[in-house]
Amino acid sequence: MNIINAILVLGIMGALFGLVLAIASKVFHVETDPRQDEILSVLPGANCGGCGFPGCGGYAAAIVEGTAPINSCAAGGAECVEKIAAIMGIEAGEVEKCVALVRCSGGPNASKKYEYLGIHDCLSASRMPGGGPLECSYGCVGLGSCVAACKFDAISVTDGLAHVDHEKCVGCLACIDACPKNVIIKVPYAADITVACSSTDKGAVLRKYCNIGCIGCKICEKACPHDAIHVVDNLAVIDYSKCVSCGICVQKCPRKLIVDSRLNKEHDVEVSA
Amino acid sequence: MSFTSILSIALGAILVENFILVKFLGICPFMGVSKKMDTALGMGLAVVFVMGLASVFTWLVNEYLLIPLGLAYMQTVAYILVIAALVQFVEMFLQKTVPALYEALGIYLPLITTNCAVLGVALLNTQYGYNFIESVVYGITGGLGFTVAIVLFASVRERLEFSEYPEAFEGFPIALVSAGLISLAFMGFSGLRVW
DSSP states (O other): OHHHHHHHHHHHHHHHHHHHHHHHHHHTOOOOOHHHHHHHHHSOOOOOOTTSSSHHHHHHHHHHHTOSOTTOOTTTHHHHHHHHHHHHTSOOOOOOOEEEEEOOOOGGGBOBSSOOOSOSOHHHHHTSTTTSSBSSSSSOOOSOHHHHHOSSSOEEEETTEEEEOTTTOOSOOHHHHHOTTOOEEEEETTOOEEEOOOOOSOHHHHHHHBSSSOOOOOHHHHHOTTSOEEEETTEEEEOTTTOOOOOHHHHHOTTOOEEEHHHHHHHHHHHHO | OOHHHHHHHHHIIIIITOTTTTTOOSHHHHHHTOSSHHHHHHHHHHHHHHHHHHHHHHHHHIIIIITTTTOGGGHHHHHHHHHHHHHHHHHHHHHHHOHHHHHHHTTTTGGGTTOHHHHHHHHHHHHTTOOHHHHHHHHHHHHHHHHHHHHHHHHHHHHHTTOOOOGGGTTHHHHHHHHHHHHHHHHTTTTOOOO
16 A cells, blocks of 8 residues: 555656646746857867857857857957858858967076976066066966967967977967066057067176077067068067968068078978978 | 753764764765855755755655655655755745756756755654754754865865875875865864753
8 A cells, every 4th residue: 555655746846846846947037049059069169268259159159149249259260250240141251360378588598596396387486586487577487377278279489488389379368467577569460570588677687598589679670661560669570460471570580589480391391302 | 942952963064974074974065166166155055955845845745744644765766856856945935936046056946946955854854853944954954064064175185186195196096085084073062961
């Protein structure tokens, strides 16, 4: 008799709860836009946060609400924007691909104040007395906080200097937030000429601790036929809206600091061939 | 029903008989959602909420349904049914009526539907013979104990990220070792009582 009781009670309880849940799912039904799931499926799904929303889901919801532009996803690139545009039924705008650039060429060229053996993290190192182990207070500490922040395996540290692989970099710029020295900046992917130094110290001061950094000699500024490179606060800065990648500054720079990435690429090709 | 007995239950649930560190219930979310402090806190609050509600409803079901019908031996099954349905219902209810709270708890609610700490609190209420108010207090403070443990553990794990240890301990092994050490520390509370 007891067993029938048990079956009855639990059966009725189960059926009752099921019924309540079924009614509740109708009563408390929340309309979600089907486009949201579609957009989520075309986004890269890396949840890098480069768009400024909490993950791809948050960005998809914001697009559907109309509070976010459709071209904020750096990781997905133009292809992704087109797909989102198709889902939302609006025109895709041009989106320029940007990548991260480590504005430091220090590494073995920069002298150190002391050997740092503490916690293996740039923030910890840069909070040491004197702003970190490097004599240069602007340079890359080289402990790889940016490497840890990069979800696309695009940054590596060699000889105490971080380097961004521009082919792998999607421009989510998570490394910029991770870098306590603010040595990483955003540059157009199309930029061939880069000045990899962020020191605004005077040339005489800089020479004492770095063999490569910008001394602000203005030779590049005078040599540039397109008015695209200027020395501001003892540091050469390229205006990419004017730069035509002619490479004259690369040849003129007495410190060999200005780099033409095309030369490196050709060089790589020669090596591999 | 005195104030001291309530205080005694609360102190017991939070420190002396902490659900995770002393009773070893609810280890799954404890390991899974303790990598970051803020998610750990969110999880902890969701557990407080669910454990409190589960205590209320399981006590009612036990007192007015199972005991009168002589079905006390079906407690475990009945409790799982009640808690699972309750959490599902609460989740739907929150999504519609309090979207902000749903956003905060939403990811964690389904995770703890039939978590053993939640089922544990219901079964222990019956086992200890608590009355209604005592059950609710035990449920909520048990959840608070869970929150204390998971937040402590998350802060330890955040520091572990920057520590050096043998490579073989990478990930869960070192987390389990540190959880064991925290648990040992909580043994220090055994014997603590309020008269």
